[in-house]
Amino acid sequence: MDFIFAVSSIILTLTFPVHCGKILVFPHEGSHWVNMNILLRELHSRGHQITVIRALDSWFISETSPHYVSMTVPFLLGGDDEFYRSFVSNQLQIRRQRKSAWTRFKLDMELKEKFSEMHRKICEMLIYMIEKDPALLEQIKQAKFDLMLTDPANGGGVVLAHYLKLPLVFNVRWTVHGEGHFAIAPSPLSYIPFPLSQLTDNMSFFQRTYNVLFYTLRLFLYKRIVGPHYSALCERYFGSDLHYFELFQAADIWLMGVDFVFEFPRPTMPNIIYVGGYQCKPAKALPSDLEDFVQSSGEHGVIIMSLGTFVGQLPPDIADEIAAAFAQLKQKVIWRYTGDKPSTLGNNTLLVNWLPQNDLLGHAKTKVFVSHGGNNGIFEAIYHAVPIVGLPLIFDQDDNLSKMRHRGVAKVVDIATVDRHIFKDAIQEVLTEPSYRKNMQKLSRLHRDTPLNPLNSALFWIEFVMRHKGAAHLRTDSYKMPWLCAKRKRAKLD
Numbered sequence: 001m002d003f004i005f006a007v008s009s010i011i012l013t014l015t016f017p018v019h020c021g022k023i024l025v026f027p028h029e030g031s032h033w034v035n036m037n038i039l040l041r042e043l044h045s046r047g048h049q050i051t052v053i054r055a056l057d058s059w060f061i062s063e064t065s066p067h068y069v070s071m072t073v074p075f076l077l078g079g080d081d082e083f084y085r086s087f088v089s090n091q092l093q094i095r096r097q098r099k100s101a102w103t104r105f106k107l108d109m110e111l112k113e114k115f116s117e118m119h120r121k122i123c124e125m126l127i128y129m130i131e132k133d134p135a136l137l138e139q140i141k142q143a144k145f146d147l148m149l150t151d152p153a154n155g156g157g158v159v160l161a162h163y164l165k166l167p168l169v170f171n172v173r174w175t176v177h178g179e180g181h182f183a184i185a186p187s188p189l190s191y192i193p194f195p196l197s198q199l200t201d202n203m204s205f206f207q208r209t210y211n212v213l214f215y216t217l218r219l220f221l222y223k224r225i226v227g228p229h230y231s232a233l234c235e236r237y238f239g240s241d242l243h244y245f246e247l248f249q250a251a252d253i254w255l256m257g258v259d260f261v262f263e264f265p266r267p268t269m270p271n272i273i274y275v276g277g278y279q280c281k282p283a284k285a286l287p288s289d290l291e292d293f294v295q296s297s298g299e300h301g302v303i304i305m306s307l308g309t310f311v312g313q314l315p316p317d318i319a320d321e322i323a324a325a326f327a328q329l330k331q332k333v334i335w336r337y338t339g340d341k342p343s344t345l346g347n348n349t350l351l352v353n354w355l356p357q358n359d360l361l362g363h364a365k366t367k368v369f370v371s372h373g374g375n376n377g378i379f380e381a382i383y384h385a386v387p388i389v390g391l392p393l394i395f396d397q398d399d400n401l402s403k404m405r406h407r408g409v410a411k412v413v414d415i416a417t418v419d420r421h422i423f424k425d426a427i428q429e430v431l432t433e434p435s436y437r438k439n440m441q442k443l444s445r446l447h448r449d450t451p452l453n454p455l456n457s458a459l460f461w462i463e464f465v466m467r468h469k470g471a472a473h474l475r476t477d478s479y480k481m482p483w484l485c486a487k488r489k490r491a492k493l494d
Helices: 002-015 031-045 081-095 101-132 134-143 156-164 205-238 244-249 288-295 316-327 357-361 375-384 397-406 420-432 434-448 454-468
Strands: 022-026 049-055 069-073 147-150 168-172 253-256 272-274 302-306 332-336 349-352 366-371 388-390 410-412
Touching (some): 022 156, 031 049, 031 168, 031 454, 101 156, 101 205, 168 454, 253 454, 272 454, 288 332, 302 357, 316 420, 357 366, 366 375, 366 420, 375 397, 375 434, 388 420, 397 410, 420 434
Parallel strands (some): 147 168, 302 332, 302 366, 366 388, 388 410
């Protein structure tokens, strides 16, 4: 299959002429940047000139890179590694309280406060660029970029693209209003579960009612979080006739990080291109010390544990319970953990500050992946056919793992109430019940069996937009229709 992907890449390169263009990138921090950076590296390898806009205090997006040039805005967004560690810690602390509607409300309110602050800072950064740093803005204009590539989890790139009149391509899973499909595609709530609801596409009447109420509440929260900031920004530069979310809906191409091997079927649109898992690739050889440890597991194999970009450590009591469960297993364990060594750590468990996750998941001796349920890890587990024990923490992780559980490839444990017995039983179930691995192997075969691998598909459509200066013929203008035929002037977006 990997040989087929390599051949398809060569055919794509020979068949379609590559217009080596100039791409302006307004990224999103954290794990979103990890994915975006992979895309930028491939675009650079095809001859494109990449320019990345970053804040002065960006902690993920490096100022220097062999495959892009950075434009550093002398503005402090205020987010850093410690900020997100503290945020995750607070979320976990709230989750460990007795489950109730009040607990859920507190989680939502903390998320609302943090996200509102983030979007306010993004808008202030745009104002700084336009009004207080004319030299930087003039440099951007003089470069004559062919398109804007951005992640609509924040609206900075969306607003800037409209200001500069650039074609717009999204590297997207979430927008400022939630899951991307709900922004532009028909989404009947009778069979399309709203993300984070943990429902399936086969709902009872009560569940459909809950889905509608959940959608209404979440959309209200999303609009309250971002609306005041982006509305004021758009009115400042484009006038009051343009609603900020129309700028999102006017994007030319949506490179959607979704694959229907685990997403529920739903209506879609011509300008949505599915590229879920484009970061996945065949495993490379492990470093010799790690390979020796893996091989020492013998017939029992290895368990990999990582809770993602932001979570390198856990409260000591939870870490001790997890370590105690690992110590009772016959398998060897490689655990990305940066906190103090758990007091119950067994001789079979190796703690590392960083691990080559893709290469370990692709190793023949890897049996189970203990994951928080982030999008990147989910796709790598599918690609390499490794079943999951899930410990969801924040954001969309509960929802991702709920879908994997529905597909029969994951066992999900509540990290707020986990102890050594619950955790050990979950791992043993995934290890010993053959259906978990068989179901994951089926998902892996389906995910890999495509005429063009997701990364090459993403590259083609980015270059398509550059060749044709947009893709308006694929985009519906239904978002411009006024409610109840109300007459109001609309700004032209093309």
